Amino acid sequence: MSEVVAILSALGYLGLLFGVAWFAEYRQRRRKSIIASPYVYALSMAVYCTAWTYYGSVGRASTNGMEFVAIYVGSTIMCALFVPVLGRIIRICNTLRITSLADLISTRYGKNFSVAIAVTVFCVLGIIPYIALQLKAITVSFDVLTGGSSSNLPINGLLSDSTFWTTVVLALFIMLYGNRSIDSTERHEGLVAAVAFESIIKLVAFVAVGLFVTYGLFNGAEDLFSQALKDERLQPLFTLDNSGSYAPWMGQVVLAAMSLIFLPRQFQVSVIENLDQRHLAKATWMFPLYLLVINLFVLPIAFGGMLLLGDSVPHDVYVLALPLHFDHAWLGLFIFIGGFSAATSMIMVETIALTTMVSNNLVMPALLSARDFKVTKSEKLSSTILNVRRISIVVILGLAFIYEKTIAQHATLVSIGLISFVAVAQFAPAVFGGLIWKGGSQRGAMAGLCTGFVLWVFTLVVPSLSDAGLIGRGVMTDGLFGLWWLKPYAFLGLEGLDPVTHGFFWSTLLNLAVYVVVSLQSERSAREIYYGELFVDAYKHGRTNDASAVWRGTAYVPDLRSLLANFIPTERADRALNQFARRNNIVLAGNGTADPRLVTYVERVLSGIIGSASARIMVASVVKEEELGMDEVFDILRGSQQLIVLNKELRQHGEELDRLTQELRKVNDELRRSDELKDEFLYTVTHELRTPLTSIRALSEILHDNPALGADERQQFLVTVTRETERLTRLIEQVLDLEKFESGKQKLEMEQVRVTDLIDEAVDGMGQLLREQRIELVRNVDGEIPPVVADRDRILQVLINLLSNAIKFSAPQKGRIQVFASIQDERVRVSVRDNGHGVEPALRELIFEKFFQVRKRAARSPVGSGLGLAISKKIIDLHGGTIRVESDDRAGAEFTFTLPLRGVGVPTTDSDAAA
Amino acid sequence: MRTIVVAIALFLLLSWPLVTIADKPTLVLGLPVLYFHIFLGWGAAIALFALAVHRRPKAPK
Numbered sequence: 001m002s003e004v005v006a007i008l009s010a011l012g013y014l015g016l017l018f019g020v021a022w023f024a025e026y027r028q029r030r031r032k033s034i035i036a037s038p039y040v041y042a043l044s045m046a047v048y049c050t051a052w053t054y055y056g057s058v059g060r061a062s063t064n065g066m067e068f069v070a071i072y073v074g075s076t077i078m079c080a081l082f083v084p085v086l087g088r089i090i091r092i093c094n095t096l097r098i099t100s101l102a103d104l105i106s107t108r109y110g111k112n113f114s115v116a117i118a119v120t121v122f123c124v125l126g127i128i129p130y131i132a133l134q135l136k137a138i139t140v141s142f143d144v145l146t147g148g149s150s151s152n153l154p155i156n157g158l159l160s161d162s163t164f165w166t167t168v169v170l171a172l173f174i175m176l177y178g179n180r181s182i183d184s185t186e187r188h189e190g191l192v193a194a195v196a197f198e199s200i201i202k203l204v205a206f207v208a209v210g211l212f213v214t215y216g217l218f219n220g221a222e223d224l225f226s227q228a229l230k231d232e233r234l235q236p237l238f239t240l241d242n243s244g245s246y247a248p249w250m251g252q253v254v255l256a257a258m259s260l261i262f263l264p265r266q267f268q269v270s271v272i273e274n275l276d277q278r279h280l281a282k283a284t285w286m287f288p289l290y291l292l293v294i295n296l297f298v299l300p301i302a303f304g305g306m307l308l309l310g311d312s313v314p315h316d317v318y319v320l321a322l323p324l325h326f327d328h329a330w331l332g333l334f335i336f337i338g339g340f341s342a343a344t345s346m347i348m349v350e351t352i353a354l355t356t357m358v359s360n361n362l363v364m365p366a367l368l369s370a371r372d373f374k375v376t377k378s379e380k381l382s383s384t385i386l387n388v389r390r391i392s393i394v395v396i397l398g399l400a401f402i403y404e405k406t407i408a409q410h411a412t413l414v415s416i417g418l419i420s421f422v423a424v425a426q427f428a429p430a431v432f433g434g435l436i437w438k439g440g441s442q443r444g445a446m447a448g449l450c451t452g453f454v455l456w457v458f459t460l461v462v463p464s465l466s467d468a469g470l471i472g473r474g475v476m477t478d479g480l481f482g483l484w485w486l487k488p489y490a491f492l493g494l495e496g497l498d499p500v501t502h503g504f505f506w507s508t509l510l511n512l513a514v515y516v517v518v519s520l521q522s523e524r525s526a527r528e529i530y531y532g533e534l535f536v537d538a539y540k541h542g543r544t545n546d547a548s549a550v551w552r553g554t555a556y557v558p559d560l561r562s563l564l565a566n567f568i569p570t571e572r573a574d575r576a577l578n579q580f581a582r583r584n585n586i587v588l589a590g591n592g593t594a595d596p597r598l599v600t601y602v603e604r605v606l607s608g609i610i611g612s613a614s615a616r617i618m619v620a621s622v623v624k625e626e627e628l629g630m631d632e633v634f635d636i637l638r639g640s641q642q643l644i645v646l647n648k649e650l651r652q653h654g655e656e657l658d659r660l661t662q663e664l665r666k667v668n669d670e671l672r673r674s675d676e677l678k679d680e681f682l683y684t685v686t687h688e689l690r691t692p693l694t695s696i697r698a699l700s701e702i703l704h705d706n707p708a709l710g711a712d713e714r715q716q717f718l719v720t721v722t723r724e725t726e727r728l729t730r731l732i733e734q735v736l737d738l739e740k741f742e743s744g745k746q747k748l749e750m751e752q753v754r755v756t757d758l759i760d761e762a763v764d765g766m767g768q769l770l771r772e773q774r775i776e777l778v779r780n781v782d783g784e785i786p787p788v789v790a791d792r793d794r795i796l797q798v799l800i801n802l803l804s805n806a807i808k809f810s811a812p813q814k815g816r817i818q819v820f821a822s823i824q825d826e827r828v829r830v831s832v833r834d835n836g837h838g839v840e841p842a843l844r845e846l847i848f849e850k851f852f853q854v855r856k857r858a859a860r861s862p863v864g865s866g867l868g869l870a871i872s873k874k875i876i877d878l879h880g881g882t883i884r885v886e887s888d889d890r891a892g893a894e895f896t897f898t899l900p901l902r903g904v905g906v907p908t909t910d911s912d913a914a915a
Numbered sequence: 916m917r918t919i920v921v922a923i924a925l926f927l928l929l930s931w932p933l934v935t936i937a938d939k940p941t942l943v944l945g946l947p948v949l950y951f952h953i954f955l956g957w958g959a960a961i962a963l964f965a966l967a968v969h970r971r972p973k974a975p976k
Contacts, residue, residue, distance in 0.1 A: 065949075066947075066949050066950060066953060069953055069957075072957075073953070073957065076957060076960060076961065079964065080960075080964050080967075083968060220945070221945050221946055222942070222944075222945025222946075225942055225945060225946060225947055226942065226945070229940065229941075229942065229947075235940055236940075238939075238940035238941075238947045238948075238949065239938045239939060239940055239949060240934065240935075240938050240949070249934065281968040281969065282968075284964050284965070284967075284968045285961050285962075285964045285965035285968065288957075288960075288961045288964065289961050292954065292957050292958060292961060296954065299947070299950055
């Protein structure tokens, strides 16, 4: 493929990235963030998969088989710890406005300046080779794509070097989207969106080449692996025997687990750019899933490359060389873009993370402490900070470029990557120790870090310099100073391990040992104790530390105000101070002394801009600090914890109050409902009373006003008046009955009663009505029903009411009523079934309420008050029984009540109670 | 949380023994047996993580 097409494609892709980043920032300005999603968060974490994964894994698989997967298995294990470990780190960083790994470690050890410098220097030295590796990957892949040889160009051939121009464009991109604000705690919305986008591109591209090799060049996985198994060169790659034993496997698993937290780019995307701690939960499985998918085709591509290309091209570039070899130029271009994507995303994020560290911990402190450095306006200082960061970007990328042109030429992608992994793993003892052990001290951390780093240089960097011919081979063969126990690959005589495992083992082990021993031997300052407590008990102290202060001395509000205004606009500084003062009940007197909490707050705000170490220097320049005693630190911590306890109690009381309010609301609702029921009841009763009263009054008036009325007519009117009066009486009696039942005044006359006798009596009582309506009635008694203890008249009332209802709702001449009685579960069960209209399911509970009548469904207007079933239910309830209705819609209803055979302790008459 | 810790412990304890059990130059379902087992175990671990972080807390009895 021609160079022009390749260059234009790469530039076009970078333009697309600019577009994605611009769009994300445009959406952010409209408060519609596209990165506030756990999926984008997990995808941004996939910046972990660099060119090292994209190209290097295939190279490694083609020499060591499945061993390449150990790195990703280790990362997967660390993913399980995202919520407990990363969650805690995110919480600490948000609380203390920590902006980088160096800031985190130095803050933990009392905001120690030397620790911050050491971590920054180690990070830069450890990571620059890794950035160089990405540049190398871009160059090599470009050469493979175009058939050129720019990777072999000397460093002085800059203008014709594609790597150089790629570096320049990336530097511009980072300056535009990664270095716009001086506040490092602000999220890089555009950058994160671009990185997430790149993660999708590289995954799709890698899977595409995997499918192409497996199904395009071979007839599926079985064909590919069968051919590989027959090839003697490839047989050893089917097992791990080729790579040795347990040690390298486990070494890489642990190494990868460490790197997932401590690689600056991972720290940047997973901690600093985290928008919501809850996103960690999805990332816990989504990110390892991404790793699994992208690694699925590594072995097929490696075997495919070995079978089809052999050693004709470097194994690292099989991914790209395979489609090109088989004349799939456009697929090759897409694969190149995928690799370009993997490399550029890493370079961008890693450079931003390193830039923040370099600017905050190396350059700015030096600049701010320079005697002749004066700041008059915040705009000037802001632009100074931004310029420092821009220069840092250029320097970091420049160093990586130089490394790529000099040393990286002599190493494989994987070996460079692993050397960087071991470098960042040196932070593990200081960080993990600092998170779980309060006794970890600044001296211990510093000594451990230095030990680890020296051993890293000795066991891994020195050999690579020797390989590059920059130092003699003597140190490798005879040991440093000719001492046998100072050989880089056989430190203290330990031989047999691969170089990376060997270097990782010694550097981390001695780092940890020195950290623990020196920490145990050294005294900690008050500040170290304070931050030790905050880190170890991060959740116990919570975010209330916003209002606590580990500081004593004399400071003045105007000094703090003007200090803050040097970094942010004056009105913003005033607003921030006023809000903090209001939140914590601090009086901001015009020229008065400042509350210690205000001093700590200003330092914290500055930490977000220039890092903890620089912030401390700046604050120290305007205040007069006194040394804090241990007792005072513990008092502050106790105060902080008490505040937490008080907050917790307050929250509990609040929750209790909420619960009581809910209950009160529920009771109120019930009262309101009762009130409505009462109104409804009164309305219905008066309505029911008015109907017969109206009739009685009308007939009485006719009788009174018409003395000449015929005897028959007069007699008929009088019969109606009597009937209406009886109805009125019955209604009043029912209302009174119901009131007695509801108020509990109704007493039952309990005696031994045979239910069958009561059924006979009720049926006899209704005989006339049944005959008039020509309704058939069938009695069905199942065996011998023993007597029950019940109020005879009340149970009879229930039976009559049920039979009366059945007659009312049965069609004349076609009606059929069945009465059943049986024993079931120690209860007498009585059912009255009709073949009327039935009861709708929704009404089956309601019909037992007062004055309910199924008016709409009745073929004719039912006669009655609507109190019968309500009274029946009360009676049965008082007997300890149950009553319910079952109905086949439009095929009749069956009312069933049960009574306990042994009776229940129900209220009885006074005489019974006395007896 | 307990599930995650158990997952890690199992993963650490079993990864190497599992790997060595499958460390043979043969194919299963057309795939190298080691490749097959590692990806299967890896996928299972991811599923376990997903279950662990998204499980609903049990309602108090």
